[in-house]
Amino acid sequence: MHNRIGFNRLGRKASHRRALRRNMVTSLFKHERIQTTKTKALEIRKTAEKMITRAKEDSVHNRRIIAKNISNKDVLNKLFTEIAPRFTERPGGYTRILKMGFRQGDAAEMVLLELVEKAESKVEKD
Template identity: 50%
Template sequence: MPKPAKGARLGGSAAHEKLLLANLAKSLFEHGRITTTEAKARRLRPVAERLITKAKKGDIHNRRLVLQTITDKGIVHTLFTEIAPRYENRPGGYTRITKIGNRRGDNAPMAVIELVEALTVAQEATGEAEAATKRAVKEAEAAPAAEVVEDAAPAEEAAEESKEA
């Protein structure tokens, strides 16, 4: 017996929902970002991420699996040759959902779902350099605190000697 999918129900039959999500994924891969309702964006995210993960594998079997969802061969070619290689080193999280307020006509909550930019080698190196700088700053802050504690002990000894004299 078919079970309903997790998440918000998008109305219509299961076949209509499947087709709707396929068309949203197609538009997302074609344009890089789309504006839709929050519910549709939340339902689209796992579908799109699964398709990108299959495209990252790049073999003919996964291409055929993606073609079952997105029937436009041009979009699938773009997905496999341009989009998937961008996320080669990223283990997931290829999309971002940003809420943008309510739609004017029916007050439906709207969101933008977009493909995140892949980290380039330069950005990764910059991130590592920033992390190293932060570690150095923390170590530098910790070192003077230790010196202050050491300096306080001789001052106390000198004070005790002056009291004894």
């Protein structure tokens, strides 16, 4: 029977799934938006939301736990110093998924996964 499956296997082995999740989450935090398939976005969103919640409290323990999934130190620092402080008042729902249509080759549903709060643009007045 196919009962109580808590996640989508995405047609990959466990190690490949783990690497995919790490790379996609790193890209999401680096660029603050990524284009991917709907099923991947739903899986990535779970991990990203948990990481942002943990990053709201900047401690050595939390940094080490998140560093297991984000290998790039610049992105890790960006998460703790820029991204997480934007969401201090928000209890959850840090990402949004926008539908973009279907991919030409295989008709997979494509979406845009992005962070809800945008970075404040730095415009200098003369």
